Amino acid sequence: AQSVTQLDSHVSVSEGTPVLLRCNYSSSYSPSLFWYVQHPNKGLQLLLKYTSAATLVKGINGFEAEFKKSETSFHLTKPSAHMSDAAEYFCVVILAYGGSQGNLIFGKGTKLSVKP
């Protein structure tokens, strides 16, 4: 079965310092992985996606993630946090079979707080 585990429920950083949000996945075959962000009372916005091309994926707003098959990890990073980055972040794997479009399996989320 496919699943993702977000290792931290809450991460707090100071503005201008690096961000690291950790995600491990479980998949019986090469997965497609995503990071989505959800600001308070808003819908989900796609940050970036990995679909078996380059292992280092660059997303919007300066975020990037590296797919490491040996560690079954897909951690999200950003060199310098901004106050506007404060939000909930979800690591997501897609469950696709039989040529279907697939449905998304979400982690439990990591709440990122940014201190001034």
Next chain:
Amino acid sequence: DAGVTQSPTHLIKTRGQQVTLRCSPKSGHDTVSWYQQALGQGPQFIFQYYEEEERQRGNFPDRFSGHQFPNYSSELNVNALLLGDSALYLCASSLRASEKTQYFGPGTRLLVL
């Protein structure tokens, strides 16, 4: 280019009532998926529609049903509402023949009293 839109934004119902939520997909998309996000949780997959048929279903009871129209828009219906149905309902659209990226709408927040 309009993104995914959902209506209404908020809704209050009482137990036992029925509710219909609506979703218009992103322009050019033909597949619509629905998710339920309880407070403090990640979204959970309800079902997915393509070519006006339910193609996949998550672990939700038959009280949850849906429909997709020829213009690809979709409805989510929930019958016999329970207090536990209170949640943010998210619609996502994608293009079946292409990459599997799903784009989300802002959601409908349902409160059942």
